[in-house]
Structures are given as C-alpha cells and as structure tokens.
Amino acid sequence: MKVDVLLGLQWGDEGKGKVVDVLTPRYDVVARFQGGPNAGHTLEFEGKKYVLRSIPSGIFQHGQINIIGNGVVLDPILFMQEAEELRKSGIELRNILKISKKAHLIMPTHRLLDAANEKAKGGAKIGTTGKGIGPTYTDKISRNGIRLGDTLSPDFKAKYEAARNRHVAMLKSMGENPEFSELEANWLNAIDYIKSFDIIDSEFVINKLLASGKSVLCEGAQGTMLDVDFGSYPFVTSSNTITAGACAGLGVAPNKIGKVFGIFKAYCTRVGSGPFPTELFDETGKRIRDLGHEYGAVTGRERRCGWIDLVALKYAIMINGVTNLIMMKSDVLDDFDEIKACVAYEIDGTEVSDFPYSIETESLKPVYVTLPGWKTDMTKMKNESEFPENFKKYIEFLEQQLGTPISIVSIGPDREQTIIRNL
Ligand code: GDP
Ligand code: IMO
Ligand code: MG
DSSP states (O other), X not given: OEEEEEEESSSSOSSHHHHHHHHGGGOSEEEEOSXXXXXXXXXXXXXXXXXXXXXXXXXXXXXXXXXXXXXXXXXXXXXXXXXXXXXXXXXXXXXTEEEXXXXXXXXXXXXXXXXXXXXXXXXXXXXXXXXXXXXXXXXXXXXXXXXXXXXXXXXXXXXHHHHHHHHHHHHHHTTOOOOOHHHHHHHXXXXXXXXXXXXXXXXXXXXXXXXXXXXXXXXXXXXXXXXXXXXXXXXXXXXOOSHHHHHHHHTOOGGGEEEEEEEEXXXXXXXXXXXXXXXXXXXXXXXXXXXXXXXXXXXXOXXXXXXXXXXXXXXXXXXXXXXXXXXXXXXXXXXXXXXXEEEEEEETTEEEOSOOSOSOOTXXXXXXXXXXXXXXXXXXXXXXXXXXXXXXHXXXXXXXXXXXXXXXXXXXXXXXXXXXXXX
16 A cells, blocks of 8 residues: 655646656556646657646556546646647547546636736736636635536536626626636536546545555645645645645545655746745846746746755655655756855844745845856766766755755656656
C-alpha cells in the first residue's frame, strides 16, 4: 500500500507535469486531488509538447489508471477541449481516465463571477487565471455547488438552473449584465460529453486498489505558496495545495502517505499579483525569464522571476512533510557568473528566518548568500558524475540549508533531461 505525493513548493509552475510523467512508470495510478483548469502542466518527449490542465500527467506512459479526484473542480467545456485534442494525438482517454462523482463543476457563471470579482477588487485584484476557480470552491464550501454525480440524476437541469439564477442575481447586484447563452449551450453539450467517461466513487476505487497492493502517485497543482491556508493570502488559489489536500481531495487516510516529493525551480517565479520577496526587476530577472521561457502555460502571461527563496522553501518543506526534493530548470542558470540564494529576511532591521505571517511588509529585504556559477552547459548530461563542481556545491548548499535530500535534478524540459540521484 503506497500513496506518494508530488507537489509544488513555490508559486506553481515548478515543472510538476514533467516529473509526474517521468515517475509514472513506477506507479499503478496517477491522481489529481485539487485545483482545476487554472493548472497548466507541460510535458515534452519525442519532440512533442503537451499542456495538461485538468487531466493527470500520467496518461502518456502505459498501463496506469488516471483519476480526477473529488477535490478537483472541473469545467466540462475545457475538459472536452483537452480530451479531444489528446484524442487527435492518438490518446484515447476513455480507457485510462476515471473521474470522481464528487468533483465540483465550474459553471459558465462561475467564470463570469471570477471576472466580476476581479473587476470589483480593482488595483487589489488577485490576477486569477479567470477560470472560475474561486467562485466554484466558494460554492462548494458554502454548500451551493453542483457535483459531477448530480449530472446523472433526473433533476440535474433544475439544480443547474437554480444555481445559475443565483449567480445571475449576484452578477446583477455587482452591476453586471451577463449574457452567456452560447456558453451555456456549449456547457450543457459538454456535460453530455463528460458523461460518456467513467464517473466513479473514486475514494472506494483508490482504497480498493491500495488494498490490492497497487501504488498511487498524487499530482499536485499550483504550489504551497498559493495554498489557501498557508500561502501568501489573499493572493492565493482557493484550494489546499499541500500534502493534506491529497488526503481530502482523494479520500486517502494520512497514514497511507509514503514519500512526499517537493518540487522547486533552481530560482523562483510567480504569475499574477501578490508579494514576492526575491523578485528581480532588473536585467537579471529579465534574463531568467528569457532563458527559462517564463510565460504562463495557461494564460501566456509573463512570469515574474527572482532568486530562490530558502525561507519560503523551508516553510513549504515543513508544512508538507517533504521527504525528497526535486530541483527543476537548473540549466536555466548554466551561464550565470553568480547565483544568489535568499537565506533570511530582514524586517525593520531584524533578521528573520521563519516565514513570517505577512511578507507584504514594505521594509522586508531578502538577505542573500552569493555562490559562484558553474558556467557549463548541463543540458546533455546523463549522470550526476558529469555535473560541474560549482553545481555540485550548489546542490550541497541547498541540501544542507533545507535538511532534505535533492533526489532528482532536471536539466531541460524533455523527459530525457532528468537525472535521478537517489530514489
Ligand atoms: P507545472 O505547472 O508545475 O507542471 O509547470 P509548467 O509546465 O507550468 O512550467 C514549467 C515549464 O518549464 C514548462 O514549460 C516545462 O516544459 C519547462 N521545464 C520543466 N523542466 C525544465 C527544466 O529542467 N529545464 C528547462 N529549461 N525547462 C523545464
Ligand atoms: P500550475 O498547476 C501558477 C495563480 C494565479 C493567481 C492565483 C489565483 O500550473 O502550477 P486562480 O485562478 O487559481 O483563482 O488564481 O493563483 N495560479 C497559478 N500560478 N501556476 C498555477 O498552476 C496556478 N494556478 C493558479 O496566477 O495569482
Ligand atoms: Mg503550470
């Protein structure tokens, strides 16, 4: 019985999709447990690139069951688009994908509410992905949501209309005059499409698979600094992105969790608004963005770039119980003379190394340690013995600071550009 979890330790886009794909052959089941189409998980192999949003990243290897868990919010229109694109590439999901009855549905009016909420916040907007994530989770928690299982019942249409009318009243009270008849027709059509998939009681399916000796890899979306409880609130997403979210989002008990893979970039990025202590506004930040192609996989937005933040990483490792670290995009720093790592924050003249309640404080200044760059192209390396000395020293420094082994190092976007050190 084994449930391992892989999740982001920063503000998302750490490279979760790539590594889930690499690790998939070691598991029988891959499952998403939270988030929805706000995620954009990129995979590259055999010269092709795929971006997955709601569908788990375990679909490209062979033989695994992929599950969309109860903690996920699903937009039927976007799901249909994603599944159809994959079908055109020769991937028939109906054989390998199962979806929880308890997953909540993103309605057209949730998307409109997301936009209206952002508009109402003005300069304080969160910079959401606009996919209706916040309003859908709000309805779930306030017990107004619609679940995929509801589509199987004869009174589904009435349930949908009641929820829609409630949303329309909310939109009108915000001064909006919503028009979404075409979107609604597409949505209802997409509901019929999604009903042709295997809609299951996923908590039973997963626990029975575990009882029969199968292993599960849980794929996180977003990252710990976007977690609704522990992230940079209110500039966060609306779900628990942490290890505990895997238990709630799949119905697996905490004592079933084995390894926790915490994934991070050799530097740091953030997309959307909100505080980012190590953000670089200079040429170095621009250089990282250019070399790392740091543009959103979902929205195409520029990602904000900065140095690695060990204060935030240590916090994320603690909250998640990370057993193994995975460092991504090391190659992006291949040509830098110097690399900086933030080891503490200075707030009002006092040095702080525990992640503070608020990082929005004007006076917060990162305290950096500077390390020498390795000035070597690592993208074609096959074994860690080939790593340049200064890169080995960077790994050693991070492991010592973070008190956790770095088990995998990624040196390029392709599946093959992955060095497994110890697993
Ligand atoms: P996710 O949301 O965590 O799955 O990450 P994204 O797919 O949004 O963003 C990661 C981006 O970095 C994608 O474009 C990947 O193809 C790319 N990528 C992943 N690992 C590496 C790496 O080691 N080096 C480089 N240069 N790119 C990488
Ligand atoms: P993956 O899984 C990076 C950010 C948005 C915004 C905030 C809230 O690809 O790592 P939401 O639409 O969730 O209400 O937006 O969270 N955000 C992400 N940033 N990667 C993601 O997913 C993200 N999903 C949401 O930019 O700041
Ligand atoms: Mg992403």
